[in-house]
Amino acid sequence: MKAVLQDKTYEELAALVAQAGEKPFRAKQLAEGLTQGKRISEIPVPAALRAALLEQFEDEPVRIERVFTAKDGTKKFLFALADGNLIEGVLMKYKYGNTQCVSTQVGCRMGCKFCASTLGGLVRNLSAGEILGQILAVNRAEGGVKDRRAVTNLVLMGSGEPFDNYDQVVRFLRNVTDSRGMGISARNISLSTCGLVPQMRAFAQEGIPLNLTVSLHAVTDRERARTMPVARAYSIREILDACAFYFEKTGRRYIFEYSLIAGENCDPAHAEALAELLRGRPCHVNLIRLNEVRERSLRATGEREAQAFLKALTARGISATLRRSMGSDIGGACGQLRASYVNGEEEPPMSQGSRKRTESCCGKRSRAPKGETANEESGEEEAQR
Numbered sequence: 001m002k003a004v005l006q007d008k009t010y011e012e013l014a015a016l017v018a019q020a021g022e023k024p025f026r027a028k029q030l031a032e033g034l035t036q037g038k039r040i041s042e043i044p045v046p047a048a049l050r051a052a053l054l055e056q057f058e059d060e061p062v063r064i065e066r067v068f069t070a071k072d073g074t075k076k077f078l079f080a081l082a083d084g085n086l087i088e089g090v091l092m093k094y095k096y097g098n099t100q101c102v103s104t105q106v107g108c109r110m111g112c113k114f115c116a117s118t119l120g121g122l123v124r125n126l127s128a129g130e131i132l133g134q135i136l137a138v139n140r141a142e143g144g145v146k147d148r149r150a151v152t153n154l155v156l157m158g159s160g161e162p163f164d165n166y167d168q169v170v171r172f173l174r175n176v177t178d179s180r181g182m183g184i185s186a187r188n189i190s191l192s193t194c195g196l197v198p199q200m201r202a203f204a205q206e207g208i209p210l211n212l213t214v215s216l217h218a219v220t221d222r223e224r225a226r227t228m229p230v231a232r233a234y235s236i237r238e239i240l241d242a243c244a245f246y247f248e249k250t251g252r253r254y255i256f257e258y259s260l261i262a263g264e265n266c267d268p269a270h271a272e273a274l275a276e277l278l279r280g281r282p283c284h285v286n287l288i289r290l291n292e293v294r295e296r297s298l299r300a301t302g303e304r305e306a307q308a309f310l311k312a313l314t315a316r317g318i319s320a321t322l323r324r325s326m327g328s329d330i331g332g333a334c335g336q337l338r339a340s341y342v343n344g345e346e347e348p349p350m351s352q353g354s355r356k357r358t359e360s361c362c363g364k365r366s367r368a369p370k371g372e373t374a375n376e377e378s379g380e381e382e383a384q385r
Helices: 010-019 025-035 047-056 128-141 162-177 197-203 221-227 236-250 268-278 303-315 336-342
Strands: 062-069 075-081 086-094 097-101 105-107 122-125 153-156 189-193 211-215 254-260 283-289 320-322
Touching: 010 025, 062 128, 075 128, 086 128, 097 128, 122 162, 128 162, 153 162, 162 189, 162 197, 197 211, 197 236, 211 236, 236 254, 254 303, 268 283, 268 303, 283 303, 303 320
Parallel strands: 097 153, 153 189, 189 211, 211 254, 254 283, 283 320
Antiparallel strands: 062 075, 075 086, 086 097, 105 122
16 A cells, blocks of 8 residues: 555645645645545646646545435545555534544454444554545535535545554644644544543644544443443543643533443433532533444443433533434444455345434544534534534
């Protein structure tokens, strides 16, 4: 596999152009062409420069392989990488804009029991350009241009743990927020982590004030370790301290994701304990109806129990919402679309509960359009207030 030109910063593109003996404006041409989602072979630069670039770099490092469209307009994408690996993502359409969920790794090694991405372990990290390439491909397919993007918001909540691929994710974020490229504001980007504390603290000092989301899913370290192996390395107290540090450095409120798992973490005592744990902190709780994974034994709680849990939190002064479902007819949890193709299946799998309440965005974030009831918001809008 060749290198990925989309990895490069604008300054690095300028250096490439200079090394090739071309005039400086060629760097702008390259940047504009890449931002439009064009292959190298489509960008109108001198033939000699194009040939030199194609010798070093992949012409199309990320290609849309399949698209599944839900009745509500949500689209799930299967992407093929230049080395034959597959990743996935989702585009969710709202009145105020379109949110794309992107993957940061092929597979995942975190081992969370409720996530399909980790079933086959980690294959490899994505490069910054491969993360960006997902957005460029979808933006082009949806008719977007630089001044009128089809993708307006991003969530790093697809396959993989973003902070387990720290350097490439940070490079991607700097590139995607660069005004000479996509120019997406950091405030329109959310990143979800399972709680890698050292990386959370390091990221707080990167100067990229995005919406930080932490997968919590439990109120004690012992309970959390049953579904999230990372809990054996970092305690809830350490995570809370890292979140406080993030708020101190960025001024950005943080979000906790809490999947409601039947018989595990969603009785009244858990709601009371969660409220006590978070009381007084500048945070929001995003409750999630568990997206069941067919290879796992975890089951989602009922709607009545979910609403009761939400009510218990808000009654105790905790900002909380219950995420609404989208794209239920193309569903499957994070990683299931890729897994189905790796296993030779033709259609995306439907988990046992997904026909009723499958989450979109690989089982990740969705934000309610204006006018939806408060308990259907995901917390992304809350974080930006």
